Amino acid sequence: MKAAVVSETGAKLEIRDRPVPEPGPGQVLVRMLASALCHTDVHLLQGDWPLRPSPSSIPGHEGVGVVEALGPSPRCTGLGSAWRSAGSARRAGTASVPDEQSAVDAAALTCAGTTAFRAVSRPCLG
Secondary structure, three states: OEEEEOOOOOOOOEEEEOOOOOOOOOEEEEEEEEEEOOHHHHHHHHOOOOOOOOOOOOOOOEEEEEEEEEOOOOOOOOOOOEEEOOOEEEHHHOEEOOOOOOHHHHHHHHHHHHHHHHHHHOOOOO
């Protein structure tokens, strides 16, 4: 599979071939259609925070794709359906995407959209 990989902090992402992961227990394998990076990822990649990404890691957690395989003990039978997820993911961390929603639009909403919505839809604490 092709992936945008971190070579070192502050460097541009590099497109590299990576092995296709095998889904483990309770996981699904998702063939990515679209993915986004949130600003937290950008800060990590640029070295703005003390936390540094591991070399060869694949940033991003805002992906949309098609379920290709189920790991042992699956809790869904969603083969062939579109899901919000990334690579080999915990089934509990996925959600179905409506057929009329484009993968690109859905990917952009998976972190930034839900974070912003939650921030403005919940009353202030304190």
